[in-house]
Amino acid sequence: MRYQSTREQLLKAVIKANEVDLIRLSAGNISTRTEDGLVAITASGVKYRTMTTADISIVDLDGNLIEGLKPSSETPMHTVIYRNLPDVGSIYHTHSTFAITFAMLGDEIPMANLELLVCGAPIPVAAWACPATTKAGEVTVGIFKDRPGLKVILLRKHGLVAIGADLDHAFDMAFNAEVGFQSYYQALVLGKPEPVTAEQFAEVKAVYHL
Ligand SMILES: [Zn+2]
Known part of the structure; x- marks a missing residue:
């Protein structure tokens, strides 16, 4: 079987994401x-x-099967991102609970904590696009292009897309986003979360060389 090392890396990424509930069943x-x-x-x-x-x-960049089983139904979303964003090496698309929760509300998520900050918050919610269509990726491409630091976008009433230079990077973005969303949700339940101010953001950027 060809691409053995890539297959192993991807399987490892799947196991890791499944263990922390970023993906589940076959979603x-x-x-x-x-x-x-x-x-x-x-x-x-x-x-x-x-x-x-x-x-x-x-698959190739147009989603044509080159080797193996029928690819994920959401392959068109991934390939349109790879075609348009050459720096993206890996993509995590999750149906994680808190991502879905905020994707249902439709409002942009502010930079409320450091986890969301590293994902490039505020995190936008893309326009509605049916899963398993090319449009599901197209609605994110324009936003990613306009905001180079942004690594995560919510898919309206669906889930999230996290991009990264490689699998580890994309995992970190998807995982940080989910932790950031859960914390933000909990803060909203308990009271009124304070956003990270522009001054605090500048301070963090300088310390972490973001
Ligand atoms: Zn999906």
Whole structure:
């Protein structure tokens, strides 16, 4: 089987994301570029708990199957992002609970904590697009292009897309976003969260060289 090392890296990413509930059952999907310009992505309808390297599909940038099982139904969303954003090496698309919660409300999430700050907050909610369509990716591309520091966008009534230079980076963005959303949600339940001020943001940026 070709692309063994990419398959192993992607499977590891799947197991890690499943363990922390970023993805579950067969909802959500993860992809990464291969060394030769193709895309490795989780197969369609395979439960993450039982997934093996044989369940990783290899597609080209137009989503045509090159090797393996039928790719995730949401492949068009991933490939349109790779076609338009050459610096993106990996994508996590999650149906994580707090991402879905805020994606249902539709309002941009402010820079309320450091976890959201590293994701490039405020986090926008993209226009509605049906899952498994190219449009589901297109609605994020323009926003990502306009805001180079932004790594996470909520998909309206659906979930989130996190981009990164590689699988570890994209995982960190998806995980930080979920922790940031959960904390923000809890703060909203308890009271009125204070946003990070422009001055505080500048201070953090200087310390962390963001
Ligand atoms: Zn989805």
